[in-house]
Amino acid sequence: MTAYVMKGVSLLGAAPRDLVVRDGRIADEPPGAGAEVIDAAGLVALPGLVDLHTHLREPGREDAETVETGSRAAAAGGYTAVCAMANTSPVADTAGVVEQVWRLGREAGLVDVQPIGAVTVGLAGRQLAELGAMATSAAQVRIFSDDGHCVADPRLMRRALEYVKAFDGVIAQHAEEPRLTEGAQMHEGEVSTRLGLTGWPAVAEEAIIARDVLLAEHVGSRLHVCHVSTAGSVEVLRQAKARGVRVTAEVTPHHLLLTDELATSYDPVYKVNPPLRTASDVRALRQALIDGVIDVVATDHAPHAVEDKECEWAYARPGMVGLETALPVVLSVLGEQWELIAERMSRAPARIAGLAGHGGDLAAAGSPATLTLVDPAARRTVDPSDLVSRSRNTPYAGTTLPGRIVATFLRGEPTVLDGKVVR
Numbered sequence: 255m256t257a258y259v260m261k262g263v264s265l266l267g268a269a270p271r272d273l274v275v276r277d278g279r280i281a282d283e284p285p286g287a288g289a290e291v292i293d294a295a296g297l298v299a300l301p302g303l304v305d306l307h308t309h310l311r312e313p314g315r316e317d318a319e320t321v322e323t324g325s326r327a328a329a330a331g332g333y334t335a336v337c338a339m340a341n342t343s344p345v346a347d348t349a350g351v352v353e354q355v356w357r358l359g360r361e362a363g364l365v366d367v368q369p370i371g372a373v374t375v376g377l378a379g380r381q382l383a384e385l386g387a388m389a390t391s392a393a394q395v396r397i398f399s400d401d402g403h404c405v406a407d408p409r410l411m412r413r414a415l416e417y418v419k420a421f422d423g424v425i426a427q428h429a430e431e432p433r434l435t436e437g438a439q440m441h442e443g444e445v446s447t448r449l450g451l452t453g454w455p456a457v458a459e460e461a462i463i464a465r466d467v468l469l470a471e472h473v474g475s476r477l478h479v480c481h482v483s484t485a486g487s488v489e490v491l492r493q494a495k496a497r498g499v500r501v502t503a504e505v506t507p508h509h510l511l512l513t514d515e516l517a518t519s520y521d522p523v524y525k526v527n528p529p530l531r532t533a534s535d536v537r538a539l540r541q542a543l544i545d546g547v548i549d550v551v552a553t554d555h556a557p558h559a560v561e562d563k564e565c566e567w568a569y570a571r572p573g574m575v576g577l578e579t580a581l582p583v584v585l586s587v588l589g590e591q592w593e594l595i596a597e598r599m600s601r602a603p604a605r606i607a608g609l610a611g612h613g614g615d616l617a618a619a620g621s622p623a624t625l626t627l628v629d630p631a632a633r634r635t636v637d638p639s640d641l642v643s644r645s646r647n648t649p650y651a652g653t654t655l656p657g658r659i660v661a662t663f664l665r666g667e668p669t670v671l672d673g674k675v676v677r
C-alpha cells in the first residue's frame with residue numbers, strides 16, 4: 255500500500271504541517287522512502303464527508319444514477335460514506351435489496367455505501383417492512399426511512415420507533431402531512447399566490463415533526479428528521495431537544511441558500527421536496543445549523559433523468575443533485591468555520607449512522623486516513639456538463655462557489671487526486 259505525505263496541509267485551519275498516511279492510517283513517524291508527496295500548501299484537511307441522505311437510484315433508475323456513478327460523484331464532492339435512500343425500484347424493503355446495494359457499493363469501492371431500509375413495505379405506509387431482517391443482513395441497516403413519502407400513520411410510526419429501539423436503530427422521517435400537500439407544487443406563500451401554483455404549507459412539515467418528537471419521546475427511541483426546511487420546524491426541534499428527546503435533524507445545502515423566488519422562472523430545476531422556502535426560513539436554518547438545533551448537512555442528492563426534469567413544472571419530478579456542490583455551498587454560507595463544517599458534515603452524520611472509521615480525528619496517529627483535502631481559495635463556476643454524476647439537474651449552473659475538492663482518501667487509498675476521480 256502506497257504511503258503519502260501531505261506537505262504543508264492545515265488540519266481544520268490549524269498551522270500547516272506534514273500529514274503522513276501509511277497502511278491506511280495517519281502515522282506519526284516519517285513516511286520513509288517511496289512515499290508519494292502531495293503538495294498540500296494552502297489546502298485544508300477535513301475528515302471525509304458523510305452524507306445521511308443520498309439517492310443512488312439503483313436498482314431501477316440506472317439511467318439517472320447507479321451506485322457506481324453516485325459513488326464517483328460522492329468522492330468528487332469529498333465524501334467517504336453515503337447512506338443510500340430506500341426509494342429505489344424495487345424498494346429497499348427486504349434484506350435482499352439492501353444487501354444488493356451494499357454489495358454494489360463495495361464493488362465500486364470509492365465510498366462506503368450504507369443502505370437505508372424502508373420503514374413500510376413498498377413505501378406504501380400500510381405495513382412495516384422486515385426491519386429486523388435488514389438489520390441482521392450483511393448490510394447491517396440501522397437507519398430506516400420511507401423518504402419521498404411520509405410515514406403518515408401515527409400507529410405505524412410508533413411501532414417502527416418501538417421496533418428499532420432494540421438495536422438502537424433510527425427512523426428518518428420525511429415530514430410531510432400528505433393531506434396538507436395534495437397537489438402541491440411549491441412553498442405556500444406570497445410567491446405561490448402570485449404564480450397561481452398550489453402551495454405546500456410549512457405547517458405540513460411542522461405538524462409531523464411535532465407529532466414525531468412526541469412519539470419518539472413516548473417510546474424513548476431515536477428519530478431523525480430529514481431535510482428540515484422551515485423556521486417553525488426549527489422551533490419545534492429546539493423545544494424537543496431542550497426536553498431531552500432523542501431527535502436529530504438535517505438540512506440540505508439548497509435550503510441553506512435558495513428561496514422560493516426562484517420558482518418565478520418556472521424552471522423545474524428548482525422544484526424539490528420539501529420546496530424552497532422564504533428568506534426568513536433560510537436565515538432560521540442557518541442559525542439552527544450554527545446552534546446545533548440542526549445536527550447535520552445532508553445533500554438529498556436526487557438525480558433525475560432529463561425527461562423527468564426538462565418538462566413543464568407540474569410534471570417535473572422534485573429533486574436536485576447535490577453531492578458535488580455541497581461543501582462549496584456550505585462554505586459560501588458559513589465561511590471557513592472548519593470545526594463546525596467537520597462536525598456537521600462528517601462527525602455528526604457518522605455518529606448518527608453508526609459508521610465507525612468515519613468522522614475521525616486527523617490529528618491522532620492511528621486514525622483511519624479517511625479524509626478530504628480542500629482548496630478554500632479556489633472558486634469554481636458550476637457547469638452541469640462537468641458533473642461526475644450521471645444526472646445534470648443542478649440548481650447552481652453558472653453560479654460561482656468557493657472551494658475545490660483536491661483529493662479524497664478512503665482508508666489511505668486515494669479516490670480523488672488533483673480533483674479527478676481516480677478510477
Ligand SMILES: NC(=O)N[C@@H](CC(=O)O)C(=O)O
Pocket residue numbers: 309341401402403428525526527528554556557571572573574
Ligand atoms: N427530495 C426530492 O425532491 N426528491 C427525492 C425524494 C425526497 O427526498 O423526498 C427523490 O427521490 O427524488
Ligand SMILES: [Zn+2]
Pocket residue numbers: 401402403428480481527528
Ligand atoms: Zn424526502
